[in-house]
Amino acid sequence: MAHTDMTYSQQQTAAPKRLGIKRWGGAVPYLFIFPWIFGFLVFTLGPLLFSLIISFFDWPIVGQVTFVGIDNYVEMFSNDPLFWKSLFVTLKFAALFVPLNIIVALGLAMLLNQNVKGSAFFRTAFYLPSVISGVALAMIWSWVYSGDYGILNYFLSLVGIEGPDWLNDTKWSLVAMVIASLWGQGSMMLIFLAGLKGIPKDLYESASMDGAGKIRQFFNVTIPMITPTLLFNLITSIIAAFQQLTLALLLTGGGPLKSTYFYAMYMYENAFKYFKMGYSAANAWFMFLIVLTLTFLVFKSSEAWVFYEGEMKTKKEKAKPKRAKRGPQASREGSSI
Amino acid sequence: MKKVTTYTLLILCSLLFIAPLFWAVTTALKSQQELYLFPPKWFPSVWRFSNFAEAWSIQPFNLFMKNTLIVTLLSTLGQLVSCTLVAYGFARFQFKGRDGLFLIVLATMMIPWEVTMIPQYMEFNYLGWINTLKPLIVPSWFGSAYFIFLLRQFIMTLPKELDEAATIDGAGRMTVLLRIIVPLMGPSLILVAVFHMMSCWNDYLGPLIFLNDQTKYTLTLGLSQFKGMHGVDMQSIMAITCLISIPPLAVFFFAQRYIVGGIATTGIKG
Numbered sequence: 001m002a003h004t005d006m007t008y009s010q011q012q013t014a015a016p017k018r019l020g021i022k023r024w025g026g027a028v029p030y031l032f033i034f035p036w037i038f039g040f041l042v043f044t045l046g047p048l049l050f051s052l053i054i055s056f057f058d059w060p061i062v063g064q065v066t067f068v069g070i071d072n073y074v075e076m077f078s079n080d081p082l083f084w085k086s087l088f089v090t091l092k093f094a095a096l097f098v099p100l101n102i103i104v105a106l107g108l109a110m111l112l113n114q115n116v117k118g119s120a121f122f123r124t125a126f127y128l129p130s131v132i133s134g135v136a137l138a139m140i141w142s143w144v145y146s147g148d149y150g151i152l153n154y155f156l157s158l159v160g161i162e163g164p165d166w167l168n169d170t171k172w173s174l175v176a177m178v179i180a181s182l183w184g185q186g187s188m189m190l191i192f193l194a195g196l197k198g199i200p201k202d203l204y205e206s207a208s209m210d211g212a213g214k215i216r217q218f219f220n221v222t223i224p225m226i227t228p229t230l231l232f233n234l235i236t237s238i239i240a241a242f243q244q245l246t247l248a249l250l251l252t253g254g255g256p257l258k259s260t261y262f263y264a265m266y267m268y269e270n271a272f273k274y275f276k277m278g279y280s281a282a283n284a285w286f287m288f289l290i291v292l293t294l295t296f297l298v299f300k301s302s303e304a305w306v307f308y309e310g311e312m313k314t315k316k317e318k319a320k321p322k323r324a325k326r327g328p329q330a331s332r333e334g335s336s337i
Numbered sequence: 338m339k340k341v342t343t344y345t346l347l348i349l350c351s352l353l354f355i356a357p358l359f360w361a362v363t364t365a366l367k368s369q370q371e372l373y374l375f376p377p378k379w380f381p382s383v384w385r386f387s388n389f390a391e392a393w394s395i396q397p398f399n400l401f402m403k404n405t406l407i408v409t410l411l412s413t414l415g416q417l418v419s420c421t422l423v424a425y426g427f428a429r430f431q432f433k434g435r436d437g438l439f440l441i442v443l444a445t446m447m448i449p450w451e452v453t454m455i456p457q458y459m460e461f462n463y464l465g466w467i468n469t470l471k472p473l474i475v476p477s478w479f480g481s482a483y484f485i486f487l488l489r490q491f492i493m494t495l496p497k498e499l500d501e502a503a504t505i506d507g508a509g510r511m512t513v514l515l516r517i518i519v520p521l522m523g524p525s526l527i528l529v530a531v532f533h534m535m536s537c538w539n540d541y542l543g544p545l546i547f548l549n550d551q552t553k554y555t556l557t558l559g560l561s562q563f564k565g566m567h568g569v570d571m572q573s574i575m576a577i578t579c580l581i582s583i584p585p586l587a588v589f590f591f592a593q594r595y596i597v598g599g600i601a602t603t604g605i606k607g
Binding site (some may be wrong): 026029030031032033036038039040042043044046047048050051061108111112114116121123124125126128129131133134135136139141143144148149151154157183187190191194239242243245246249250264267268271272277281284285287288291292295 | 346457
């Protein structure tokens with residue numbers, strides 16, 4: 001797009017000089033955003049459309065490419081138990097992970113928001129696991145979960161529980177995945193913390209004057225005020241749940257008995273283990289549709305439960321200079337550890 | 338009383354988050370005999386720092402580190418250059434289709450990587466880039482939606498009069514960007530660099546898909562290789578785990594202030 005603009009403006013150089021300058025002036029913004037336009041076409045839109053196209057083909061990495069119509073999709077739904085298995089595993093994982101992730105992150109953020117000394121230290125502690133690589137995380141947890149020598153079962157034995165062989169027990173492997181994933185909740189906690197810090201203090205004061213206890217305050221002030229943040233974190237968690245692949249590959253390899261065989265892993269294996277590119281693209285598009293549908297439903301429902309008050313917006317505008325003032329204080333906090 | 342509960346909870350929770358890391362470090366320092374004990378020992382009787390050097394030599398980790406550094410540095414440079422240009426374009430120009438295009442920038446953040454993964458693989462395969470570091474570097478030179486959004490938001494907060502004054506003095510747009518805007522963008526550029534460096538250094542799926550020859554491997558790929566190897570002991574795996582976690586941790590401590598602020602802004606504005 002930008003390219004045609006450029007050639008057009010080059011043609012104009014023969015025209016009166018002023019017009020030429022104007023033409024060039026018109027193209028300048030597109031020159032600035034050109035890297036993104038090019039990248040978008042070549043690395044996002046192109047692949048997106050291309051993957052839709054190849055999902056209608058039998059497309060091995062080497063060999064004959066054949067058009068098969070909707071056969072890939074038909075095969076997936078009617079003749080592939082692994083498709084259903086992996087979809088079921090992923091939904092089960094999401095059903096556990098998404099609410100727990102939000103509860104843990106919000107809980108930690110609320111603890112940090114209590115005006116405690118050393119909050120920067122605790123914040124760092126909760127965030128540290130999010131800094132390291134997923135591979136490192138998987139290696140650490142595979143050792144923690146070790147049935148015979150693992151530290152987790154040692155702790156459980158201290159309170160008289162004989163821990164399972166986490167990663168080799170079909171009953172516990174998915175739970176193990178959820179726990180390991182929760183360990184990396186840091187970013188979500190920070191987002192909640194920022195949301196909590198944005199709640200005006202006078203709301204709590206007037207609530208307690210009206211006789212609302214801590215629990216009432218939580219449900220009637222805190223929760224409504226952070227619903228926009230909650231919405232953001234909910235959507236991010238859902239997307240993350242469907243994309244979980246690194247842990248599955250490295251912690252359990254999808255086992256035992258496919259109990260942690262995530263949809264992303266199913267897709268990955270179809271593409272890079274069995275080289276069924278067309279089929280895997282069909283898998284990918286189906287996942288894309290599920291995620292889009294879920295996101296859409298969450299957004300749709302958010303009209304009912306997310307609280308954006310017009311008044312809040314003007315308050316936020318006003319709060320901006322305040323936030324700048326808070327800056328040095330925050331940085332002091334950051335350097336105190 | 339309430340304070341006591343809060344502190345107790347905070348300490349217990351931070352133990353939950355730190356204990357596995359701590360255990361990884363002490364495991365890395367243990368001797369082989371001490372690994373497989375139950376109940377486990379928290380601290381090794383002799384701190385074997387030589388474990389690190391031994392583990393490092395099991396695979397060509399020097400080479401893996403070189404590859405990782407090349408990828409991380411070049412792609413971070415690419416992100417900084419391209420995202421600054423694009424963000425400036427969106428923040429400071431009026432042009433046809435700008436708002437629509439910016440909406441598309443935001444929408445691309447929603448596309449799961451898995452959907453574009455296969456065609457990208459085929460694209461790079463066609464270009465002969467599979468098994469080179471190019472697929473991990475080149476796309477970074479064309480901007481990434483999240484960073485463009487971040488930088489654009491930042492440029493929007495700078496007073497437009499700065500640009501105008503410089504333009505009146507006869508400066509071109511590029512000069513304005515380089516001489517006036519970029520020097521003011523310090524913190525947000527650090528944020529982009531830090532975020533991208535960490536995600537690049539930690540990346541596993543990209544290298545896994547695009548590289549298949551050991552000489553091209555990155556550190557995370559090398560570490561994951563241990564999984565299928567026989568005769569590699571846990572202390573070596575933990576030693577490498579610790580070593581490759583040091584740079585992101587160091588960067589985090591150095592730039593903690595920017596990171597915490599940056600993540601918070603995303604959530605609130607997103």
